[in-house]
Amino acid sequence: MTVTIRDVALAAGVHISTVSRALSAAHKVRPDTRDRVMAAVEALGYRPNPQARSLITGRTHSIGLIVADIANPFFPPLIKAAEGLARQRDYRVFVADTDEDPAIEAELIQALAKQVDGVLLCSPRMTDQQVEQFREQVPMVLVNRQIDGIPAVLMDVGHGSRLAVEHLVGLGHRRLALLAGPRGSWTNKEIRRAVTAAARDHGAQLTVLGPNPPTEQAGRDAADQVLDAGASAVLAYNDLMAIGLMQSLVSRGVAVPAELSVVGIDNIAASRLTTPQLTTVANPTAAAGRAAADMLLQYHGTTRSENGDENGTGAASLTLHTTLVVRESTGPAPAHAP
Amino acid sequence: MTVTIRDVALAAGVHISTVSRALSAAHKVRPDTRDRVMAAVEALGYRPNPQARSLITGRTHSIGLIVADIANPFFPPLIKAAEGLARQRDYRVFVADTDEDPAIEAELIQALAKQVDGVLLCSPRMTDQQVEQFREQVPMVLVNRQIDGIPAVLMDVGHGSRLAVEHLVGLGHRRLALLAGPRGSWTNKEIRRAVTAAARDHGAQLTVLGPNPPTEQAGRDAADQVLDAGASAVLAYNDLMAIGLMQSLVSRGVAVPAELSVVGIDNIAASRLTTPQLTTVANPTAAAGRAAADMLLQYHGTTRSENGDENGTGAASLTLHTTLVVRESTGPAPAHAP
DNA sequence: ATGAAAGCGCTAACAA
């Protein structure tokens, strides 16, 4: 029922190896033979079995893309961009979702390792050691995680966070709160580090709240802590949390930004939809997805480590810039604490 | 460098077929032999090569999931749910994005057909004939598309749309507009059919605007047409368009719902974020994703058509209910047209 | 330029 290379060979009156050549190394076959083969291919509707092919070539023409949560609006643009680039290069993409769970993450990458030519690991929650271990099993490009010797696409969210703090300080805020993100997140550490430093530099007081799951619900739940902290401005780990926080604030009768300024991170589409519109640090997620896929395919595209540089070549990192998008959720510090 | 079944056999002092059995049909091997094999597996870190396995078994343990646009917030919850169920059954998921393009859709399904045990085709834009053709090449479950003889998970968006119309009529609206979606969409046809019928039943006048791409931008662009149509209420193909439309309306100084009522479809997370909050028809996307994956795996899980019913078994359809979520974007019809 | 033969890593009859 399924048509194989043998059927084509039979129909074209040649040996299967000739069919194989006609399909991959066209120039190694006489034009007229090639034509006969192609005609048979057409007539029978033959499509090579990629499994069989990859069993012998060792390449699957597909890559894995692992994200913490596909329903988090941060990821879809990244995924889409990575897929688009992969498609251009005739690669398939396996997308998997770890539910923010390091154990599932490990399990998935393990399972994927054998089936793909490389893995794009986005915002991993595993430890560095775990990541390094998997990196030995499969070519890998990291997104939003920095580990020595592993190629990565980073977003300088630390810089963006500093801009946010300076924006806030410029508006007169002296007591800040940081609504931190999940534990294993490199981005979270970067933000925390940058915000702490920036607050110190500008003589502002900082309360760090967390860790928290990176969800709207966590943002809602944190409202009381934020209020208790006595801050006049909050920076949240991401827009989702900032949006949830604003909802709780509204329902408690706290005016944003009059009584409390709120800043998010990511610049997801929804951040323009809230009232007030969210001030946020914009992450170039699509560019990151594209760049990461490009890195992975380029790196693997050179038929397994060439360029006379086995260790260095693939290990370059790319850092993309973030920017502060000032909208309506930030304003001058109130004269008195709320 | 890569450890194969042969290495394990050698280390355990048994034949490779024994290793194979110990791994798949554990009970067909003596306990102590099995232990030795497993010890060797552990020691060597052996993982079976899924490509080789599937070459012989004909099953890949993965399914394809094709969506029109992964960045459309309608899809991620569906994808996530489908992936969750697949994971439970130890299946991998290939997610692909067609960019709303029927040609890419065909190309993708073609490429995927050989690499997966089945395909979940969500909101396809291809013609029925094309879909039917692919259905012969690979087990398939449709989401949001009804074609005779192909199992599907449907959402009764027609019912939901009727509810929306009745809600609007109940508020005194007599001139309605429908902001239609993309051409190939079954959902779009359903909505159009239901809205047309409901408007007729209630003696309301209806203007249909479209087809349009299912995007926020298309919603923004349609504001003038909507206004020109002289309607006092609009139903949009999806929330994204409704949200875009509301933005344009606001910028033109048209009050929602005072001068114009707006209803969306989908109930994406962002629909609660707008001001006014969007009245919308809620689609159970997560349930649909889960159900579709379940159908596909069950259907294929019976080791290729059993149950004494080769044609009928897999062809059942499941219809999920939609509900109307009344929020703030709909209100009484104004006394005079705007 | 083409055919013959070997084998990628594994499973599944069949023997023993």
Next chain:
DNA sequence: TTGTTAGCGCTTTCAT
């Protein structure tokens, strides 16, 4: 219960 033998569908030497 275990080993032997054939392949799954394809690519890739090696001859011819």
